[in-house]
Amino acid sequence: MSPKGAVMICGHGSRDERAVSQFNAMVEAMKQTHLADYDVESGFLEFAHPILRDGFEKLKAMGHKKIYALPGMLFAAGHVKNDLPSEVNNFAHENPDIEVLFGRDLAIDPKLLMAAKERIEEALAGADDSVDRKDTLLMVVGRGTNDPDANSNVYKVARMLQEGMGFGRTEISYSGVAHPRVNAGLREAMKLGYKRVVVFPYFLFAGILIDRIYSHTDEVAAEFGDVEFIKAGYLKDHPMVLESFAERLTEIDTGDNNMNCQLCKYREQIIGYEGDVGTPQVGHHHHVMGIGTDGHSHDHGHHHHGHGHGHHHNHDHGHSHGHSHDHGHSHSHDHDDAKKSTGS
Template identity: 35%
Template sequence: MSQEHPLDSDAVLLVGHGSRREKSNQQVRDLAAKLEPELGVPVDVAYLELAEPTISEAIDTLAPAYGTVTVVPLSLFGASHVKNDVPLAVQTARAEHADLTINYGSHLGVHPSIVDLLDERVRDVEADLGVDRADDDVTVVICARGSSDPDSNADVHKLARLLYEGREFDRVEASFIGVTTPLLDETLHTVTKKRPDAVVVVPYMLGDGTLTQRILDRTAEFDDEYPYVAAAAGDPLGTDDRVVDVLADRFQEARSDSVEMSCDTCKYKVELTGYEEDQGGARAMLRSMVHQAEHADRESVDDDPHVHDAPAKHVAVCTNQTCAASGAATVIEELRQGVRDAEDCDARVTRTSCLGQCGDGPMVAVYPDGIWYGGVTADDTDRIVSSHLERDRIVSDLVHQTL
C-alpha cells in the first residue's frame, strides 16, 4: 500500500499472527485497507509467523520512505506475542534503523467498542433463535482461545462482566476452547443446569479459522444434546468497523506516547502464584525466538495451529552495538556455515538484539540448553558446532552463564 512520502511522515504497520490459510492473512490486509482512510496515513501489514512479510522485512521496506513507523499488533489480548515476540522484532528494527522512529502500540484488549460489537453479535443470534432478552432468560458465553498468560485470560472475564453490566442477560460467562479452563464443554453443561431459554455462544476470535469452527461445532452438538435449550453460536469479530475504531485508538495512543499496559498483573513483570518460572528479560526474549523458529519449521496446512516441529538447538547471536563492534557479524556467519557443513546438526542460528551482557561479547546463547557463551570469536565457532551442537558437549572455557 505504501507510496513515496517525505521522511518526516508517518506509516502504520499492522501486525497479524500469520497463517497458512490465506483467508486469515487476507483479513489482516482487509483491516489495513479500512484503517488507512480512517487514519489518513499509509497502513502496511506484516506477520509474526507462517506468512510474509515478516515484521523486519516490512520495516526494511518502509524505512527509506518514512520518518516514523507505528507498529500496532492485531492481537485480541496481551499475551506472549504482544509482550515478547513483537517487542523483540521492534527492538531489533530500532537497532538496524537508527534514523527511523518506531512506536509500538497496544493490542485490541478491553475496549467499549469491542463490548458493543459483542452485544451486536449476541443480538444477531437472538434474532435467529427467536428470543428476546427482555422476556426470555438468555445466557451468553464468550469463548476465547485460552492462553498460558493469566493477564490475557483475566481480560476475557472482564469483557464478560462488561457485557453483562447494564444489559438484561440472565448471565454472561467466560470460557475457552483450549489451554486453560473453564473449557467450553464444561461451561455449556454448567449454565444448562439453570435451564435458560437460550444459550448464545460468541466466538471471541478475529476470523473464522480452525478454532472458531471448533466453537461452532461444539455449540451445535450441545444444541442437539439439550433440546430444551435453544443454543447457537455467533460470528467472530471479523473486519467490523468497530475493530477498525479500536485499532485507530491504539495508533493514536502509540503516536502520543500514552500506551498503557497492565504491568501490575503481567507474569513477566511480577511474580504470580503458579507462574514463578515464567520470567521476563532475556529469557522471555529468547523463548520468543525459539517459538518463532518452531513455527517457521511447520510444513502442513492441516496441522493444529500450534503444533511445533522445532530444531533440536536454537542459537542466538547478539548483534547489538558492543557485540557487533567485537565481531558478532562474523561469528553468526561462521556458525551458520558450520551448521550447513556439519553432517549431523539440527540447529538454527539467528541474530538477536541486546542480551544485557554488554562488554562480554560477542554473546552466543544456545537453547533449549540455556547455555550462554561469551567473548566468542570466529575461531571458536568450530568448537561450538562440533562439540555442543553436534555432540551435546558444552565448550566449558567459553561459558559465560547458564539459565
C-alpha cells in the same frame, strides 16, 4: 501530499486462509479510512506471508525514519509481550537510524464492547423473542493462553456484556490452552437451567479455532434438545474495531499507550507462575515464521541473532509498561546495557 508517517500492522498469522484474508481486508479498510494519510504495511508473526520483517523493510525502503508498529491482537499475552517486541527490537537494532514506536494491544475497550454487543444482537435478531434476556445465558469464548492476565480479561469482557445487555448469567470458556474448553464449559452451564445460550467468540478473525467453537456448540446442542443454542459472529472488521486500531496509533504520540501491567506474570509474582518473572524478551516463533498455507518457510535467517538483545524483561525498572518501546532512547539503545529493557 506526503504521508504523515509509516504504520506497520502486526498480525498473528494463521494456517487458515480465511483468517489471513480477513486480516488483510481489515488492513485494506484501515488504509482507506483511518490510516489514509499514512504509508501502511503489514506482516505476520507466524504461519503466513509477508512476515513482519518484510513489512518493516518495505517502510524502510520508502525512506521512513519513524515507524509506528501496531499489534493486531486483542489481548497482551506472550505474542504482544515477547514475540512482537522481539521482532521490533531486532529490526531497530539493525537500523539504529529508524525510530520504532510500539503500540499496545486492543485490550478491553468501550468500542470493542460496542462491537461485541452488536454481534450478539445480530445473532439474537433472528431468534424467537419469547425467551427473555434474563432467561438467556451468554457464553463468551476467549482464545486461551498461558498468561493468566490475558485469560482473565475474557471474564471482564463477559461481565461487562452481561450487565450491559441484561443477560441472566454469563459463563466463560476457551478455544484452547486454557480450561474449560467450549464443550466442557457448555455442559457445565447446562446445569444452571437456562432456556437459551448465546455462544459468542471474542475473536477478531475466522479460522480453525472459530470452527472448533461452533462445532463444540453443535455437539452440546445435540445433547440438550430442549435448549436453544445461538452462535454469534466474531468481531471481524466491525467499524468499531477499526476505530480502536486508529485510537492505538494516536495513543503512541500522546503517551497513553501503557499496557495494563498490574497483573503481568513477567513483572509480578503471579500465583502459579512465580518462575516467569524476568523471562527474557525473546520470540519463540522462528520455526513457524512464514510457514503458512503454502508450506514454505521464509524466516530469512533472522533468528534473533542469538542475543535476545540483553532485554532481560526485568519488569522492575519502575516502568508503567510505557510500551512505546523507545523509553526516550528512540530504539537506538545500546544493546550492551541489559538494563535498557523494552517494557512490554
